[in-house]
Amino acid sequence: MQQFDLIIVGGGLAGASLAVALRDTPLRIALVEHQPPSRPEGWDARVYAISPTNAGFLERIGAWKHLDAERMAPIRGMDIRGDAGGKLAFSAYDSGVDELGWILESSLMACEFWETAKRQGNLTLFCPARPQQLTFEPDKAVLGLADGPRLSGRLLVGADGRDSWVRQAAGLAAVNTPYGEKGVVANLSTEKPHRHIARQWFRYDGVLAYLPLPGNRISIVWSTPDEHAGELCALPAETFCERVATAGEHDLGCLELLTPPVAFPLRLMRVPQTVAPRLALIGDAAHGIHPLSGHGINLGFQDASELAALLAGAQSWQDIGNERFLQRFQRARREETALMQTTTDSLRRLFKESPLGLRALRNLGLNATNGLPFVKNALVRYALGAF
Numbered sequence: 001m002q003q004f005d006l007i008i009v010g011g012g013l014a015g016a017s018l019a020v021a022l023r024d025t026p027l028r029i030a031l032v033e034h035q036p037p038s039r040p041e042g043w044d045a046r047v048y049a050i051s052p053t054n055a056g057f058l059e060r061i062g063a064w065k066h067l068d069a070e071r072m073a074p075i076r077g078m079d080i081r082g083d084a085g086g087k088l089a090f091s092a093y094d095s096g097v098d099e100l101g102w103i104l105e106s107s108l109m110a111c112e113f114w115e116t117a118k119r120q121g122n123l124t125l126f127c128p129a130r131p132q133q134l135t136f137e138p139d140k141a142v143l144g145l146a147d148g149p150r151l152s153g154r155l156l157v158g159a160d161g162r163d164s165w166v167r168q169a170a171g172l173a174a175v176n177t178p179y180g181e182k183g184v185v186a187n188l189s190t191e192k193p194h195r196h197i198a199r200q201w202f203r204y205d206g207v208l209a210y211l212p213l214p215g216n217r218i219s220i221v222w223s224t225p226d227e228h229a230g231e232l233c234a235l236p237a238e239t240f241c242e243r244v245a246t247a248g249e250h251d252l253g254c255l256e257l258l259t260p261p262v263a264f265p266l267r268l269m270r271v272p273q274t275v276a277p278r279l280a281l282i283g284d285a286a287h288g289i290h291p292l293s294g295h296g297i298n299l300g301f302q303d304a305s306e307l308a309a310l311l312a313g314a315q316s317w318q319d320i321g322n323e324r325f326l327q328r329f330q331r332a333r334r335e336e337t338a339l340m341q342t343t344t345d346s347l348r349r350l351f352k353e354s355p356l357g358l359r360a361l362r363n364l365g366l367n368a369t370n371g372l373p374f375v376k377n378a379l380v381r382y383a384l385g386a387f
Contacts, residue, residue, distance in 0.1 A: 001149070003028070007157070009156065011159075013109055015160070016117055020062070021305065031117060031125050032143070038107065043217065063109070075099060076196040131143055167281055176269050182264060185222075189258055190252035205224050217258065222247070241257055
């Protein structure tokens with residue numbers, strides 16, 4: 001049996017960033033992942049909006065400076081529109097900051113974390129490897145790998161996604177609420193410049209977001225009912241582009257497809273208990289939110305940041321797998337996670353309901369907020385600082 005202080009199951013963005021964040025600690029770390037990340041040809045259709053707070057986290061762990069700046073697009077404004085004339089706009093300049101965030105490809109970050117992890121002196125990579133058996137003893141967690149060794153650690157972290165094997169093996173409950181929707185993602189080139197503005201439309205058929213990429217390119221996320229998502233993905237490229245351009249009020253002119261549309265199911269997932277003796281969950285293993293805010297990975301990075309700080313600051317006499325010790329992590333992350341889940345779910349419900357009175361009221365709310373600069377700035381600064 002190979003012995004470690006920390007075993008991380010899942011080498012995605014949350015798990016790998018946690019491992020890299022602990023590179024200067026004396027902890028002996030095992031990272032278990034079934035396959036290494038890879039870069040697609042062209043542009044990755046899976047992108048994330050990274051907040052300044054999380055850009056700071058990536059900078060602290062040494063990853064940000066190695067990311068290709070030509071593959072990153074700053075967000076300098078946001079333009080949000082309702083389904084009956086409501087508008088709300090945010091500007092980095094008006095808020096006194098350089099950027100509201102950055103749009104990055106998922107694989108760009110994943111590959112950078114992976115390359116750093118491979119050079120990390122206190123880390124052993126087990127890849128390709130799949131967990132097969134998990135048991136907990138008073139002083140350690142024991143993980144058996146399929147066709148591989150058994151690993152023991154004072155703490156095991158599950159960072160293996162929404163359908164987490166670790167969470168299920170440990171018997172921790174997850175409350176899933178399917179939305180009956182899919183997120184349709186694709187990358188397109190635009191006739192007009194996007195001016196680094198992220199655009200979002202709350203429509204009768206879902207929520208459509210245009211996220212700026214470098215050059216005259218955008219990535220879209222269209223959260224829409226299952227049947228409509230299937231229809232969109234089955235359309236010829238030119239028809240799909242015209243449908244997206246029309247839904248976006250032709251703000252960016254004609255569109256041309258760069259990557260074919262792909263749909264993934266959406267659901268709200270709440271995990272009441274994210275720590276247990278010898279166990280902690282982070283990232284999508286610990287929570288799931290609607291993608292309309294673009295904050296899913298920001299929550300995951302903040303999980304990694306908070307847990308890394310707790311582990312790095314532990315005294316030699318402290319047991320990092322003790323549940324009372326880990327409760328500090330759970331308490332620190334509970335409020336922000338619950339707030340984002342409630343906010344995104346409430347917004348989705350608000351704009352999904354279609355009575356005329358409610359339509360008028362919610363669009364009036366957008367316009368009223370747009371006319372109150374101090375309220376807008378407070379919202380922006382809260383987002384910049386919290387996520």
